[in-house]
Amino acid sequence: MTADNLVIGGMAAFSTVDYPQHLAATLFLQGCPWRCHYCHNPHLIPLQTGDEKITWQQAHKHLKSRQGLLGAVVFSGGEPTIQKALLPALQQTRAMGFRNGLHTGAPHLKLLEPLLPWLDWVGLDIKALPSDYENITTNRHAGPESWVAIAALQNAGVDFECRLTWHGALQSPDQVITVGRRLADKGVRRFAVQIARSDQMLNDSIGNGYLSAENRQRVEGTLMPYFETLHIRE
Template sequence: MTADNLVIGGMAAFSTVDYPQHLAATLFLQGCPWRCHYCHNPHLIPLKTDDEKVTWQQVKHHLEGRQGLLDAVVFSGGEPTIQKALLPALKQTREMSFRNGLHTGAPHLDLLKPLLPWLDWVGLDIKAMPSDYEAVTTSRYSGPESWAAIEALQKANVDFECRMTWHGGLHGPEQIMGVGQCLADRGVDRFAVQVARSDQMLNEQIGTGCISRNDRDTVRLALTPIFASMELRE
């Protein structure tokens, strides 16, 4: 398996938001084992695609021309950890002197652990409390390994933030605050709550999930004091 086997659904050549405080190129990898109701990239769920939009060689060519201009490469998805070609790709970008970032829900801890020595920063998607994952992902037993990834990242000394998508039809403010408190209790320093985008969702039957300004303010005020960094991203 080589990096050339990476199935890439798209690329953002320049991003200021995918890796905190760094300029990055972001790759959106195909494939995800979950079917989250609010998923706004449903076209990335299938692992295989008839239309190969971006090849690894095209990515390398782009990065070679941006050395010294970009700081990092972020591998997003979909769920990038399910692709075996991710590890050789991380090794190549590290050899090119780029920082490596990863966006993951960590559905399988054994797929994440071999990547840790090659990662500089991780955005870990936490969907809910472990027992409530199925209501979001529609996949049974999908919570415990994601939460176990927190300790794995801490032990590997990989910089990370936890983030949670908030859809008003799936989570009330009490649930968001409960997840935040549990993360803080586990030593998480940075937490970001992202309001779900309703313009394109896998399951439109859940509605827009509007969240009142009062609920947003309640969550922000409750969680800000318990984290070194807490953001409500709207």
């Protein structure tokens, strides 16, 4: 397996938001084992792309032209860890002098662990409490390994942020607060609550999940003391 086998569904040549404090290029990898109701990239769920796809050689050429200009490469998805070609790709980007970032829900710890030596920062998607994952992902076996990934990242010394996507029809303010407190108990220092985007969702039937300003402020005000950084992101 080589990096040439990487199945890339899209690329953001320049991003100021995908890797903290660094300009980055972001590669969106195909494939995801979950079917989250609020997923706003449903085209990335299948492992194969449509007619238009980006090859690793094209991505590599772009990155080579941006050496010294960009600080990082972020592998997002989909769920990037399910692609075996991710490891050699990380090794190549590290050799090119880039910091490596990863956006993952960590559905399988055994797929994340070999990547840890090659990662500098991870955005870890925590969907809910482990017992509530099926309500979000529609997968009854989801949840426990995502939470175990927190300790794996801590033990490996990889910088990371936990983030939760909040859709009002799927989780109450109390549930979000409980998740945040549980994360803090596990030593998580950075937490972001991302408001679900309702303009393009896998399951439109759940509605827009309206969240009042009062509920947002309540979650932010309650959780702020628990973390070094807490963000509510639109």
